[in-house]
Amino acid sequence: MWQGWEVETWDRSLREWYQRHGRALPWRKTTDPYAIWVSEIMLQQTQVKTVIPYYYRWLERFPDIPTLANSPLQLVLKQWEGLGYYARARNLHRAAQKVVEDYQGVFPDRFSDVLSLPGIGRTTAGGILSAAFNQPISILDGNVKRVLARLVGLKTPPKKAINQLWELSDRLLDRDHPREYNQALMDLGATICTPKQPSCLLCPWRDFCYAFQSNLQTQIPMREPSTPLPHKQIGVAVIWNDQGEVLIDRRLEEGLLGGLWEFPGGKIEANETIPDCIKREIKEELGISIEVGDHLITLNHAYTHFRVTLNVYHCRYLAGEPQPIECEEIRWVKPEQLSQFPFPKANTKIIDAILNQFNSIV
DNA sequence: AAGTCGTGGAC
């Protein structure tokens, strides 16, 4: 069915649709490759609506590549705080330094150079180069995968057909209008060809779409098999010293929430009470002894691959010199200073609870 | 090559 149509026909109808119904997004008002790069990184696995305020604040604080490259990582992470997937911020920072080193601070315009920057894969490289320089490079993000899977009636989960999807994306690319085409295809996926209840009657490709013609649009793309999420119980310590300061630690640079600050703690073992867990973890990780006091708050938080319940207790520092055994760094800080440090979301809720108690007592 | 890596919105 769909083989009978010429690619040029699809491209023309998509472009006409885009000119009427495309989204007005902040990063479409510029061709500055740096600004577009920032937007592409922030948009990875993150909704447009979430990104927009971060995007504006970022460009205000880091208006160009040298400014970003010369800023301390802690400030960079503070600007990223709340966006998640913090490796994106660390990679963006490293990549900025590489652009300064290797390209005199000018963002490269060659695909292989862009692709070699940390945090930039094939889709992001194509997105940047097509948007900033109108280069004819295809993309394959979540939107495009879904659109193409429905278009051809893909009978497997997209992950299993990634090579075919790239081929198709390449073949369909409008080489005369690559910037418009890529943006249009993503908008189509985001606003018409949505995961649930797609608006097929409004779609410029409805006549060519296998899924719509077969009424399979709610079954394609096929779902990836999902695995159950483990749930961990965590004991967390808000440790106070006699100066009215609390102890925080900076997590290791790599891995989950790398480089962010947190209140120390750890997993509750089988048949272990929460106070016992907290005392043990603090001894193991920081080498100090504490007394566990009042319960502060209990929080549930969902990550991508597991869930946690944080059981947070006020604690009193007793003895020993804190040492960064399983973290990068340790500090005693006054509660009002906590806002200066980048924390993961679950920990900002703990901070709110501390400040609320603090203010209601004082 | 399957697992890892955050958070919020939508339903």
Added chain:
DNA sequence: TGTCCAAGACT
């Protein structure tokens, strides 16, 4: 309340 999933990259 749970589930899906959003402009993916890296290991």
